Amino acid sequence: MIQRYEKQIRESGISRRSMVADNDRSWxxxxxxxxxxxxEVSAQDKRVGIQLELQRAFGLRARESMQLRPHQADKGHYLAVSHGTKGGRDRVVEIGNKYQRDVLDRAKALASKNGSTIDPKKNLSQWKNHYYRVIRSHGIxxxxxxxxxxxxxERLNEVYKEVTGNLSPVQGGxxxxxxIDNxxxxxxxxxxxxSRSSISSAYLGSGRR
Structure with missing residues (x-):
């Protein structure tokens, strides 16, 4: 368990002592x-590609992008994220730009009315294996x-810039x-x-000035 936790910390680019990002992990x-x-990924597998785009457009976790049911989640002006969330914590994310709307509409085109963008022939475990195999083949x-x-x-740092007009600390702002920072x-x-704003430091860097 401890080794798994340490691995997650290393992959997230978060300081183990302070849980503050010390370098920018965006693409x-x-x-x-x-x-x-x-x-490039979409050309090989459009379902994996759209899930990457959902992560980029809305700041979703990989599992959330896989389990999102786009027809149900689309509430017009916001996205209702309720499947695959960490700790079962539902949330809403504003649909505030054309890119987000375009991504969501393309996700809906791939999904059944009540389903996700996962290949219906695969269960979640099988899909996760497939997803990571595909992205690894593209050097991700x-x-x-x-x-x-x-x-x-990428998206969460973009949100910070949209609100403040400045790059985040981890991006050299x-x-x-x-x-305003708070x-x-x-x-x-x-x-x-x-639930805590302090966790944003794991993506943005320190808020101390």
Whole structure:
């Protein structure tokens, strides 16, 4: 159990002592052309590709993107995330731009009315094995410097910038008013599905100025 926990910490780029990101784990920071790489994956498997896009567009965890039922989750102006969540904690995520709407509509086109974007011939365990096999074949691995979880980092850092107008600390952003910074971190935590705003430091870096 301890070894598994330490592995998760290393892969997330979080300091074990402080649970604060000490480097940017987004794909952009790794020099990856996000849409080009997702396009390469989609050309091989459109279901895996759309799940990567759901992670990028909405900051979902990999399992959430797999188990999301897009027809049910689409509430018009927001996405209701209730399947595959950590600790069973439901949340809503605003649908605030054309990219998000486009991704969700394409996910709906792949899913049945009450289903997810997982291949209906596979159960969740089989799909997870397939998903990770496909993305590894495209170099999406920790050894390559970026994982699918980096798409969640990509979106959450983007949310911080949308709220503050500045890059996050882990991305080299400058000083931000403390109240605005706190508000942005709470927003990031809510998008990510965490109950405490302090957990946002695992994606954004330290809020101390």
């Amino acid at each position: 952009s920071a790794a020099g990856v052309d996000v849409q080009k790489k997702i396009g 691995t920790r050894d390559s410097g970026f994982t699918s979880h980096g798409l969640r980092h 400058g000083k931000v008013d403390r109240e 508000f942005a971190r709470q927003e990031v935590a809510e998008v990510a599905g965490h």
